[in-house]
Amino acid sequence: DIVLTQSPALAVSLGQRATISCRASQSVSISRYNLMHWYQQKPGQQPKLLIYRASNLASGIPARFSGSGSGTDFTLTINPVQADDIATYYCQQSRESPPTFGAGTKLELK
Amino acid sequence: QVTLKESGPGILQPSQTLSLTCTFSGFSLSTYGMGVGWIRQPSGKGLEWLANIWWDDDKYYNPSLKNRLTISKDTSNNQAFLKITNVDTADTATYYCARIVGYNSGYYFDYWGQGVMVTVSS
Numbered sequence: 001d002i003v004l005t006q007s008p009a010l011a012v013s014l015g016q017r018a019t020i021s022c023r024a025s026q027s028v029s030i031s032r033y034n035l036m037h038w039y040q041q042k043p044g045q046q047p048k049l050l051i052y053r054a055s056n057l058a059s060g061i062p063a064r065f066s067g068s069g070s071g072t073d074f075t076l077t078i079n080p081v082q083a084d085d086i087a088t089y090y091c092q093q094s095r096e097s098p099p100t101f102g103a104g105t106k107l108e109l110k
Numbered sequence: 111q112v113t114l115k116e117s118g119p120g121i122l123q124p125s126q127t128l129s130l131t132c133t134f135s136g137f138s139l140s141t142y143g144m145g146v147g148w149i150r151q152p153s154g155k156g157l158e159w160l161a162n163i164w165w166d167d168d169k170y171y172n173p174s175l176k177n178r179l180t181i182s183k184d185t186s187n188n189q190a191f192l193k194i195t196n197v198d199t200a201d202t203a204t205y206y207c208a209r210i211v212g213y214n215s216g217y218y219f220d221y222w223g224q225g226v227m228v229t230v231s232s
Contacts, residue, residue, distance in 0.1 A: 035216035046206055046222040047157065053216055090157055094216045098172045099147075101157040 002026055004091050004102035011110040017079040020105045022091035024072045035095040036074045038067055041104075042087045050089075051076060081107070112136035114146075114207050114223035121229045128194040128228060132207030136221075139165055139185045145210035146190040147219055148181065150203040158203075162210060163190055197230045204228070 003025040012018045028035045034054035039047040049058040051067035054074055066077045078085050086109060091102040114134040122128060130148070137144055148160040161181040162170045171179045180193040190207060204227050208219035 030216075033216045037218040039219075046225050047208075047219075048222070049218060049220045052212065052218045052220070058220065092157075092218065094212075094218060097170055098174075099159045099217075101159070103156045 001098055002093050002096055002100050004093060004100055006102035006105045009106045009108055011108045012081050013110045015080045018081045018107060020076040020089050022074045022102050024093055027071045028093040028095035029070050034070045035093055037092045038076045039090045040087045112209060112221040114221060116205055116207050116223045116226035118226045118228050123232055124198045124230055125196055128197050130192045130205055132190040134188050139183050141165055143213035147208050147210050148192045150205045152203045199230050202230045
């Protein structure tokens, strides 16, 4: 299985930039597609799709969210961070079955 | 508008079979490229993918639970199902169903249900 590694937590100040990373144990890119996706989950709620295929903003997601990366290293950026963004963020790969999720990065206020 | 909602027994005993239903609207599982997946999350922990079913009835299972899982669908009634046999306390979790898109280009889960909590306890 492809293992996705995320830092457990990140502390940021409101209005600042947050950079959340996800590293895959092997490449999740194929041809022109980078098969990494990002989800946001708030306490007591279901996950919500933010970014698909590394850099595509999902419908209805604010433009302060962006994604980048290829191969094994991917980044979710939130700029500027707002209070509503305090949540846990998960990456997920679909390069190989089984699809796997990172353990999540909890975004906290500094 | 795409919505999904899970339903299940709430609580069951070890060794029993867990039966979950996902009732959805806003899309059809008979449409090319559409799928529904099941993902679970123990309280305070991360997400674990369980199984996918596609519009053409193709099915995929997490190898770590494969022998215990059965996924199916009822296209006419816009439902998908998951059965897990021989449950134990490690199966206690919130279970989500989610729509899958991007069949030929790296699929992802774009809409999720609110989840159903399942507790396995004697």
